[in-house]
Amino acid sequence: MRSRRPRESRRPARCRPSGSPTRPGRTTCWFRHRLRERILTESARQGFHGPDAAARSLRRGRSAAIGVLYTDRLSYAFADPGAVRFLQGVSTACESTGNELVLIPRTSDASAGGTAVGRSIVDGLVVYSVADDDPVLAEAVERRLPVVVVDQPHAADLHWVGTDDEGGSSAICEHVVSLGHRRLAVIATELTRRRRGGLASLARQKAATFATTAARLRGYRDGAAAAGIPWSTVPVYEAVENSEEQGRAAAEALLDTDPRPTALLAMTDQLAFGACQAVRNRGLDVPRDVSVTGFDDLPAAARYEPPLTTVHQPHGTKGRVAADLLLDLLAGRTPEPRTHTFPATTRLRGSTAPPPTRRRRS
């Protein structure tokens, strides 16, 4: 055996100071011998900082925190009302168990010390609405922590929470065509991680890696097909972010197509609000000249003028259920079912009406 001095020769005798721990009048926190030494030698004015959280986590193997990964830049989540309500649901679950909620930024890959998802101190991860091919998802599963995926991607072996996007969008499209609309146009959310605004070809639509966008596209397509409208006649404008501004830009481009669409199907309420503004900016009326539909049913949708016909999905509940699922996993339970698909229900309101002139197809 190599001769090396026992550990004690360098390490101070023990972490617990000699005072009896349970004796009345002494604190029961008897940790940190070395720090106390420093306190006594260097300066007596320092107090006890409380137990070190990282050491505690290392030892216990738990941090009592769950992480949330968002598709986009973290700050965009706070600009997206659906994401905010989702996070509210997550935080509701967290506070009931006292877990911290860690919002993990997307780090530029060259960042030192690994990416934020790799070094975040969490017991589990909620992956919210990322593209199928997003490397951040791979990083998340590589950590071998419990993972709950929300909305997308629909990975088979991961716990999953989401909405019946396809059903919701086919239903609302069916409603629109049942009113008599034949010239439809779609305002879509991002199709791929590398965004490209503007009209999206059928090929690009096929190549979509955002699962919810693809699902809603399929729903619209099926709804249109039910009325005999070939999908190739439906222009699809891809927005680069979920904002009213982008909805406006999309609607402006789509209203320029010939023949002009009589119905605009937007994949989010925010995009729909922007579309309504663009329609009005042309001197047209919603819904008299152009019908507009949304998706999400934000609280603002019902108060909008005109009240927005949209598809309801329970953002807050999704967040709560996703977090509960994760917390169950962390507690060692094996929650069933592994997937929760919430229904997407159409809310028929004032932004849809029959098309202005009911002209039979040529």
Place this chain on the structure above:
Amino acid sequence: MRSRRPRESRRPARCRPSGSPTRPGRTTCWFRHRLRERILTESARQGFHGPDAAARSLRRGRSAAIGVLYTDRLSYAFADPGAVRFLQGVSTACESTGNELVLIPRTSDASAGGTAVGRSIVDGLVVYSVADDDPVLAEAVERRLPVVVVDQPHAADLHWVGTDDEGGSSAICEHVVSLGHRRLAVIATELTRRRRGGLASLARQKAATFATTAARLRGYRDGAAAAGIPWSTVPVYEAVENSEEQGRAAAEALLDTDPRPTALLAMTDQLAFGACQAVRNRGLDVPRDVSVTGFDDLPAAARYEPPLTTVHQPHGTKGRVAADLLLDLLAGRTPEPRTHTFPATTRLRGSTAPPPTRRRRS
């Protein structure tokens, strides 16, 4: 010296496996001897989970995360538009440096393993809008981590970011009285941690421990005093949360006081929105019969019908500046100035007008 065996006799030889670390074809991640042993012995199917985040943090003494503490239940923060914008600002700063953002829930004090603020793994804390006597603040400073306080309390020795609440509220009150209003009423945010809804006596107003509430109250009082209105004639209704619902309840109570107020000064836009609804529910008009003012200047304020006269404060900027301050502190810099007070500027819009009948004081 006590005879004890050297540490090596129990600890596996080294943490780095024998393979040459830099030889091409081998991963450069050569950590975790013990785990690798387990991998080889127990099951070969496990992979390398990535470096352990807690161990890394313990060793480095940094977690690359900053924590945010909120007055209230965490989930309420997501229901408060001002708080959401604040968090957006914080997250903007975080993502620029790749720091995680930890939202710390308020744990019921009896929670096992200490409170969440004590055990959260963060390098610094942003304390957002808590009462002067909130124990969570004491816990935060006891951790001896860098702390930035936002809005309240105005603790002298801590870095601080906030708004000129007193100036903003006195200015908007002066505007209202300059229109001729003499019967004012205030819809206040919480006065103390133990909430009590309803009309607040002068004694209770004096006892306020929420610094921003107290500051706005002082501002209103000074604005009223400038017009010779004694503060004792101004009823103050304390809302128990920042919601339209509470604004409605407050306005209903205040409109029942005799003589009926002609102007309602609300301490947040949300409360003001609710107040407007209550006024209309009585068959009265804003601003013809009753003027209403807010505070915050949410994006919705300008779009409201009528557009809300309110006080602007830069929620998002406050969040960004607070986080930048904290990140500076963490980087070892000593940011100057230690306090940032943003101006609160009045936005005169359509919800204020002269009182209905200009009757000289009896």
Place this chain on the structure above:
DNA sequence: GTGAAAGCGCTAACAT
């Protein structure tokens, strides 16, 4: 260059 080991501060397990 390559390799070894000390130890961050805590807690669970074991020793008395």
Place this chain on the structure above:
DNA sequence: ATGTTAGCGCTTTCAC
């Protein structure tokens, strides 16, 4: 009951 110690997995420092 009270006291002791090993070691979580990493990184930094030191030794070769």
